[in-house]
Amino acid sequence: MKPNVLCIAFLIILSSCKTEQKETKTPNPVPKTILEEIADAHGYQHWKKVDKLAFTFNVDRDSTHFERSWVWKPKANMVKAIAGNDTLLYQRNNLDSISLKRNAGFVNDRYWLLAPFNLIWDANNFEHTLVAKDTAPISQKPMQKLTIVYGNEGGYTPGDAYDFYFGDDFLIKEWVFRKTNQQEPSMITTWENYTEKNGIKFATDHKKDKETFNLYFTDVVITTD
Numbered sequence: 231m232k233p234n235v236l237c238i239a240f241l242i243i244l245s246s247c248k249t250e251q252k253e254t255k256t257p258n259p260v261p262k263t264i265l266e267e268i269a270d271a272h273g274y275q276h277w278k279k280v281d282k283l284a285f286t287f288n289v290d291r292d293s294t295h296f297e298r299s300w301v302w303k304p305k306a307n308m309v310k311a312i313a314g315n316d317t318l319l320y321q322r323n324n325l326d327s328i329s330l331k332r333n334a335g336f337v338n339d340r341y342w343l344l345a346p347f348n349l350i351w352d353a354n355n356f357e358h359t360l361v362a363k364d365t366a367p368i369s370q371k372p373m374q375k376l377t378i379v380y381g382n383e384g385g386y387t388p389g390d391a392y393d394f395y396f397g398d399d400f401l402i403k404e405w406v407f408r409k410t411n412q413q414e415p416s417m418i419t420t421w422e423n424y425t426e427k428n429g430i431k432f433a434t435d436h437k438k439d440k441e442t443f444n445l446y447f448t449d450v451v452i453t454t455d
Contacts (some may be wrong), residue, residue: 264360264376265349271400272346276429280304282453287339290444299449300336309336334386343432343447345392346402349378356380366395366404367418368439373397373404379411401431419445427452 262270286299301310307322311332320329341348356378364375373395382389393406402421409416421433430452436445 265353265358267400268376268394268396268402269346269350272344272402272432273426273430274347274350276454277304277347279454280428280430280452281455282451284449284451285339285343285447286449287342288444288446288448290442290446292442298335298339300339302336302340309333311336337386342436342445343450345394345405349376352380364395367406367415368404368420371403402433419443425450428454 266274282301282303284299284301286297288295288297299312301312302308309320309322309332311318311320318329318332320326320332322333325333358376358378361375361377363372365371366373374397376394376396377391378394379391380388387409389410391408391411393408394402395404395406396402401424404418404420406415407417408414417438419436419438421436423435424431424433426432427450432447432450434447434450437443
């Protein structure tokens with residue numbers, strides 16, 4: 231009996247398809263940017279689950295103490311500002327002259343707490359450069375340095391620059407704030423005593439070198455869905 235030519239041709243095509251399927255490779259994942267590496271090291275991937283963030287911002291300088299508290303619902307963009315006996319509830323998308331002033335304080339305090347996340351949130355508003363090896367200003371240890379410089383328009387402090395110093399774990403260890411991108415530092419502090427709540431990592435203390443100064447966070451509560 232002669233072989234069925236059509237059947238043989240079909241088997242050849244089928245065999246070819248199977249071979250092509252075997253040779254198909256899964257594409258390599260897109261590597262993270264340095265901004266994403268730092269943000270994710272601090273738990274940014276868990277932020278989408280956060281329903282409420284409450285914290286108290288404290289500054290001890292010599293013999294003085296300052297504090298103010300915040301309750302933020304990021305999905306609704308609602309903020310409760312608490313300073314002493316004064317409480318103000320406002321919507322960040324609808325600011326008046328009073329809430330605008332309070333919101334400036336909120337932006338400052340939240341930035342100290344979640345600066346690594348602002349590397350994602352503000353990515354379109356700054357330029358950044360990375361130095362693979364530099365010397366941290368306080369510890370004098372070799373670290374990587376990420377510098378970001380904000381644009382000259384928009385925000386509460388346009389044109390400001392920050393130098394983030396971090397190790398192989400991408401957790402920030404020290405930083406430098408340079409107002410209006412001036413060469414001389416305006417402030418240098420540590421990032422230390424890290425803690426974690428619901429996957430979010432943050433430094434609870436920021437200290438200056440050889441000064442009686444500590445900017446720190448207490449009463450941090452992170453509620454997720």
